Amino acid sequence: MIDGSPCCGAGQRFWEALAVVDASGRVLRQAAMDRLTQLDAAGELSSDHVRLTSETLGVAERTVWRWLSARRTKTTPAQRVRFRIDDRLRVRLAYWRGNAAALHRELVAAAAAGGAPAPDLRTVQRAIQRDLTAGELAGLRSGERARRRFDVFLKRPPSFRNAAWEGDHVEAAVQVEVDGRLVKPWVTWFVDATHNVILGVAVTPQTPSRESILAALRASISRSEPYGPAGGLPSVVRVDQGKDFLSRTVGRRWAHSRSGWSICLVTPRI
Template identity: 40%
Template structure:
């Protein structure tokens, strides 16, 4: 026998009570209503007067829960049978119940209660408690939220509202060093078109990761699609990475309203939460190392990758290891490109996010990427070597690096984008460097021209320095400029002193083996002061 429609039951009950009040109610009326509603006559009599006592003194079905009954339901964690056992023990004077003491507050509240059957009490809890109450006392707050009903936001236009969130991906990957880990993904999703405008995958999320994902959403890049503009508002959760001063100041400096959502309200950014589930269902479940897959009786994942602690600790030397984080990034990049440009979204009328974006005529506010360098993820310091800057297994080069060999510089980059890096020297932006293996002919010529110009500049500086040095050192050594020695004759006294000095040196240079000077070979010339 199925459950009676509540509206039909209320209508039938109201009619029967009208007949009872006027003294016209008969058993035939009850029989007709029972047949029409598909219930027993006894049930129909209960509809008319649910509180009428039975011959055995027990209350009829339709029992109304008291505050004590509700408190007991919470105390016994949603176990209606345990509530009935404790209640019957107090009423019958046989407490404690099943060897378990009954709280005094419950025992005092049930002192004068009427007995009910366990079936009646279960039915009362099922009928008079909402699914949210039942879930709360049985499973907790998260289960209660599953029974909540939420408001739906009105439709927005493209790039007006972003939703940003972190998600620890359910997949094991190998980091550059160490044991396998589950990486984190930072996601920025457009509310109106469901387009993934920015993302980043790292081992641990931080403010730099958030800034990088936001910058990706701000910069227009034709290779990623038509996306890239300044939004009006960004919804973020209360994670410390999103709440950092660097993130808040960077967004507010662009005139973007930052809406920080209350804690534990994932439904208020439901689109990005749904995207994470789509990513897991479509991509991650097909990759090795997915931790949400089926397991055997010992808890081991079905497949080549074992995520148990002992296996993870030995993964570096094992024959079968999870994929590297760089491989995961490549897979996610390809999938995101497909999702944005080809995935037919039901909420978009069967269009892809890119098509929905292009069909929206709302004006976009774009900013020159060079003005957004401060939003890049800061990398480690590097030393400029002979062939440029070594970073992420590539060698980057730029004309501005000429003459800076051996200098320590700071590198900023976009994760998952090795097409260029930004180089800073002493806190100031120096240049944009590109992989040497992928330089265009124009970039190669620019680099060579810069090398020639730098060499020319240094040679000119060297010549200037030489001229200045000669002018400064000549007076210190007593030597006159060559031009003056040709125009001004030497004094007579100076000439006599020079000749005497030459004769003395000649005499010293011609000696015997005993070191004696032979005066016959080098006679000393006596000269008078007044020839």
């Protein structure tokens, strides 16, 4: 046995052995318990070693002793069964519009009728917070519109450049003087959906038409100065139900590009 402060002698060597290990929870625990097992087998294990290990791992001393006991008997400590919100409970929670207390009352009633034991209310609340995202919980409580507030804006699945473009018109929130009068200009643009890069734009002082679409399209396809470096030929172009994007003139321009493109009509989400 080694007495005295763990910062001296074997205790110091024990700390140094831990310090060189990657300080991530699982790896550090494995290294610490390996070292304690070696000291235990050599008859040199002291309570100071256990205390130092508990402080390093951020757990109670009795937890370290329990791990060491499992090492001695070569058994794996039993993992605590944690209450979770599974698919069935998600459905029940939806009926209660995300109300944890209502779901808990239902579980208590089911237990009284001979079902599985019911957890306490705080356990149910923790499980809901852990297993459901903020968006899912908002959707259960207030509907789909509330859930969408937690969506990542313009999130797209990983893809490659020019895999899909999106085209649209937008009225700018500014006023400019055109021929002595103030108007709000319109912007026509195409965006690479994978990288959110604006490929080409056309600004007009009046309602956009096929001419503005063709101007923005030319700027998007061209990659030489003053355009680019983004641009090229897309595989798919997503547009809304605007007739100008589907006009014969625009269609012929795409046909001449020989890009093998296809148009995907998108209905705006309400």
